[in-house]
Amino acid sequence: MIHTTPHYHRIACLCTEAVETLYLLGAEELVAGISGFTVYPPEARQQKPKISGFSSGKLEKILAVEPDLVVGYSSLQSDILKEVAEAGVDILHFNHHSVDGVLRMVRVLGSLTGRRHAAELLCEQLEGQISAARLESAARDAAGLPRPLVYFEEWHDPIISGIGWVGELIALAGGRDAFAELAGHARAKQRIVADPQTVIDRQPDLMVGSWCGKRFRPETVLERDGWQDVPAVRNAERGHIIEIKSADILAPGPTLITRGLPQLQALIRQWHEDRAG
Incomplete structure (x- = not known):
């Protein structure tokens, strides 16, 4: 594959999805440092120095890897990115909250690293997976x-519902987001479900737990007052309550399509099989 000369040579990634994307683009040699929360690809944790947390980071540690570009995500990283910019280093600050935003991020990183062709191929792969999910869902609708x-459930105390791209993935997989009216809010505080009774009242058929950075404990859901009347809870033993690890669906990069979407599809397929059986 022919690469154009990259615009940047040492990229410090404060967000995990930038690491994942650069590796998928074949630009791993350009990654100078990574977030300590990086999961994909696993080899990055062995190969690259960890220079930050997600909402925490020290300028000295970031500058120590001599980056010519620092990539971050969300308002939670605004302060540290401002410090980086004041230190004279270029910054790239993503803040997307949709599946389309993931594709834009891939293309931007491809352009900035001389991997435009690789970025287009990756986007074609991701778009193909999205299209296949739509077709499967449409076939069920037609039937x-x-x-x-x-x-x-993105968090349990307080209860926080899923962000925008999660609702999109649920729809792609053939489901309906129980809190679609909250999904458009970028900030977690805006997606707090203040009264747990609201969940009971909506009677969800399925439940996905993805507690950001923490193992989901379905047994705690079964013990919640009044939740035994929720269809998902009544059918927990049939697999109607599952965990999707936060690294697979809450990091706004390719993994939410390659790993998160298939798990939602499998959950919904199982639900249909149970109804038919």
Whole structure:
């Protein structure tokens, strides 16, 4: 494959999805440092120095890897990125909250690293997976099959529902987001479900737990007052409550399509099989 000369040679990634994307583009040699929360690809944790947390980072540690570009994500990294810019280093600050935003991020990183062709190929792969999910869901719709109501829990205390791209993935997989009206809010505080009774009232058919950075404990859901009347909880033993690890669906990079979407599809397929069986 022919690469153009990259615009940047040493990229410090404060967000995990930038690391994942650069590796997928074949630009891993350009990664100078990574977030300590990086999961994919696993080899990055062995190969690259860890220079920050997600909402925490020290300028000295970032500058120590001599970056010519620092990539961050969300308002939580605004302060440290401002310090980096004041130190004279270029910054790239993503803040996307949609599946389309993931594709834009891939293309931007491809352009900035001389990997435009690789970025287009990766986007074609991701778009193909999205299209296949849409076709499967549309086939069920055409057959008159219902779409299950899916409750996605991003945190448990307080209860926080899923962010925008999660709702998109649920729809792509053939479900309905139980808190679609909250999904458009970027900040977690705006997606707090203040009264747990609201979840009970909505009677979700399925539940996905993805507690950001923490193992989901379904047994705690079964013990919640009044939740035994929720269809997902009544059918927990049939696999209607599952965990999708936060690294697979809450990091706004390719993994939410390659890993998160298939797990949602499998959950909804199982629900349809249980109804038919």
